[in-house]
Structures are given as structure tokens and as C-alpha cells.
Amino acid sequence: MKRLFLLVALTTPLWADLVRDVRSAGSAKDWAKGDKLIADFQKTNGWNPDAIFALSWMARSAQAASEWDRAEKYASETRQQALEALKKRKLDEEPKLPLALGASIEVQGQVLAARGQRSEAVAFLNEELKRWHDTSIRTRTQKNLHLLSLEGKPAPALEVSEYIGAKPVSLAGLKGKPIVLFFWAHWCADCKAQGPVLARLEREYESKGLLIVGPTQRYGYVGGGIDATKAEETKYIAQIREQFYGPLTMTVPLSEENFKRWGCSSSPTLGLVDRKGIVRLYHPGQISYEELKPKIDEIVK
Numbered sequence: 300m301k302r303l304f305l306l307v308a309l310t311t312p313l314w315a316d317l318v319r320d321v322r323s324a325g326s327a328k329d330w331a332k333g334d335k336l337i338a339d340f341q342k343t344n345g346w347n348p349d350a351i352f353a354l355s356w357m358a359r360s361a362q363a364a365s366e367w368d369r370a371e372k373y374a375s376e377t378r379q380q381a382l383e384a385l386k387k388r389k390l391d392e393e394p395k396l397p398l399a400l401g402a403s404i405e406v407q408g409q410v411l412a413a414r415g416q417r418s419e420a421v422a423f424l425n426e427e428l429k430r431w432h433d434t435s436i437r438t439r440t441q442k443n444l445h446l447l448s449l450e451g452k453p454a455p456a457l458e459v460s461e462y463i464g465a466k467p468v469s470l471a472g473l474k475g476k477p478i479v480l481f482f483w484a485h486w487c488a489d490c491k492a493q494g495p496v497l498a499r500l501e502r503e504y505e506s507k508g509l510l511i512v513g514p515t516q517r518y519g520y521v522g523g524g525i526d527a528t529k530a531e532e533t534k535y536i537a538q539i540r541e542q543f544y545g546p547l548t549m550t551v552p553l554s555e556e557n558f559k560r561w562g563c564s565s566s567p568t569l570g571l572v573d574r575k576g577i578v579r580l581y582h583p584g585q586i587s588y589e590e591l592k593p594k595i596d597e598i599v600k
Contacts, residue, residue: 321353325360330369333357351380352395355402362406371410377403390434401436408443421448442562442583449581454480454572455561457514458554463537467512467550470576477504477598480570481513481549482558485521485532485539487566489585496588498546500595507599513540513549514557573598 317340324333337357341350358373381400390397404427411420424444431437449455457480459467470478481497483490501511521527521535533553540551561568565583571594573579580594 317349317353318356322356322360325357325363328360328364328366330357330361333360346380346384348384348393348395348399351377351384351399354380355399355406358406359402362409365413367410367413370406374403374406374410378407390431390436397435400431401439404431404436404440405443408447412447417447438559438562439564440562441559442564442568445562445581446583449570449578452578453576454478454570454578457512457552457557457560459550459552461553463515463533463540463551463553465550467552470512470572473510473512474576475574476508476510477574477595478572479509479511479595480561480568480572481511482561482563482566482568482570483513483515483544484518484566485515485536486518490567491543493567493569493585494544494547496586496591497549499588500591501547504595504599509595509599511547511549512552513544513547514552514554514561514563515540516553516555516558571595571598573600 317336321333321336324330324336334357337350337353340353344350354373355377358370358377361367361370361373364370377399381396381403384396388396390400404424408420408424411417411423421444424440424447428437428440428444431440454470457467457470459469479497479500481490481493483493497511501509515536517529517532517536519526519532521532527535536551536553557563561570563583567585569580569582569586569591570578571580579598
């Protein structure tokens with residue numbers, strides 16, 4: 300029995316190793332190697348969430364390489380296998396299946412947009428958003444939809460009933476003011492690096508009435524990944540806000556729904572809203588002072 304267990308351990312790759320090796324193959328555009336890694340794993344383990352997750356990385360790698368036909372093929376296969384798996388389980392029973400399905404939706408939307416089929420991409424993402432609205436992939440799907448369609452439209456409302464520090468005003472109540480929305484997380488290093496950029500811009504545009512609103516949410520833990528109650532995490536978030544964002548006068552709405560509504564699956568996410576309440580920039584991820592300043596020039600007019 301011990302020898303059999305050792306043989307299985309030596310011949311069956313761990314899912315983390317599989318994903319690492321598949322990502323490496325995809326980065327090198329070695330599609331044949333990636334296919335073989337997944338096929339070998341799948342023969343032993345079936346199309347379990349690990350195999351489907353690895354396949355989704357092939358779709359993402361092909362998309363990153365702008366190989367749209369290949370990306371579409373991998374995304375379609377990922378989706379097919381994920382939907383088949385969902386006949387026997389719920390989406391959020393474990394983390395890898397929703398990550399895989401979310402990636403397939405993201406890649407398919409990007410493929411359509413890259414082919415000049417923007418309206419089709421928006422329609423596809425809207426349908427997927429409706430279908431998966433009550434699952435963990437809502438936020439990621441909303442992000443991809445916003446990337447294609449939010450700029451130039453009215454800003455989605457923010458929930459402001461719960462907050463840290465000064466009481467925030469609703470976006471509707473802030474019409475007439477240029478606003479930077481800075482969605483941040485207490486664990487996010489890129490968010491902390493973004494803080495000084497925003498503080499500099501706040502000082503420079505004080506005379507123009509620029510406001511910074513910093514929505515955040517709870518994640519169920521504090522520093523070191525230690526589980527925490529709502530009260531404990533709220534206190535921790537307040538400490539992080541003071542330690543890393545003290546120079547900013549931003550109000551801090553506290554709501555998970557804000558992140559879902561704004562599609563903030565990437566931290567930080569920034570949104571610029573002009574004086575009429577129209578979104579002029581939607582940007583998941585960190586952004587430099589040099590990139591952000593011209594965009595703020597537009598909303599303070």
C-alpha cells in the first residue's frame with residue numbers, strides 16, 4: 300500500500316504544479332506542451348476543477364498573445380467543461396471552478412472586442428452577468444463589462460450607509476464636484492503605493508474642488524490572514540486607512556456591494572467622475588501620476 304501511495308504521488312502532478320507548468324508553457328507560446336500537460340493530468344484525474352482551471356490559463360495565455368482564434372477555442376472548451384462540472388456541483392463549492400469559468404467569460408468578451416464586435420461583447424457580458432449575478436464571478440464579469448461600456452455613462456451609485464471616519468455623501472449628492480473613486484483593500488500593496496499619487500493630486504487640485512472617495516470592504520480577516528469578526532476587521536481597516544492614507548481627506552464607504560456594482564475584482568480600481576456625474580475613466584489596477592493627471596484635467600473643467 301505504501302509503495303502504491305508513493306507511486307501515485309510521484310506520477311500524479313499536484314494541481315499547483317500543473318497550473319505553474321501550464322502557465323509557463325502558455326507564456327512561451329508552447330501550446331502543444333500545455334495541451335499535453337493538461338491531457339496527461341486529465342487522464343488520471345478527469346475534468347476536475349484543477350484541470351479546468353489549468354485549461355483556463357491556456358485561454359488567458361492565448362489572449363495575452365493576441366492569438367484570438369486560439370484564445371476563443373480554449374475559452375470555449377473551458378466553458379464547456381465548467382458547465383458540465385456544474386451539473387454535479389455548485390459553482391462556489393471550491394475556488395478553482397469559478398476562477399476558470401470567470402476567465403473563460405473574460406477571454407470570450409475580449410476576443411469579441413478585439414475583433415471589432417464591441418456591441419456583441421457587451422451583449423454577451425450582460426447575459427453572463429445576469430446568469431451568474433448571485434455567484435462569486437459577478438464582480439469579475441461586471442469589471443469586463445465596465446471596461447467596454449462604463450465610460451461616458453452615469454456613475455453607478457454607491458452605498459454609503461456604513462463607513463469609516465467622516466460620513467460620506469452619495470454620488471448623487473456630489474454632482475457638481477469632480478470625483479476620484481479609489482477602491483482599495485486593506486491587504487493590497489498596490490493600493491498603498493497608489494496613495495501618495497492621489498495625495499499629490501488632491502493637493503494640486505484642491506482649488507478645483509477635487510474630491511477623493513475611497514470605498515473599501517471587509518474580507519473576513521486582518522493582517523497575516525487571521526480570521527476576524529466584522530468589528531475586528533473594521534477597526535483594522537481604520538488603522539490601515541490612518542497608517543497608509545492619512546494624508547488623504549477621502550471619505551471611506553464600507554460595502555461589499557459597491558465592489559460588485561463597480562466590478563472591482565482588481566485592487567486598486569479607480570474611477571473618475573465629472574461634475575455631471577458621468578464616468579470619464581474606469582481603470583482596474585495601479586495608475587501613475589503621469590497617466591492620471593491629464594484625465595483629472597478633463598473632469599475639473
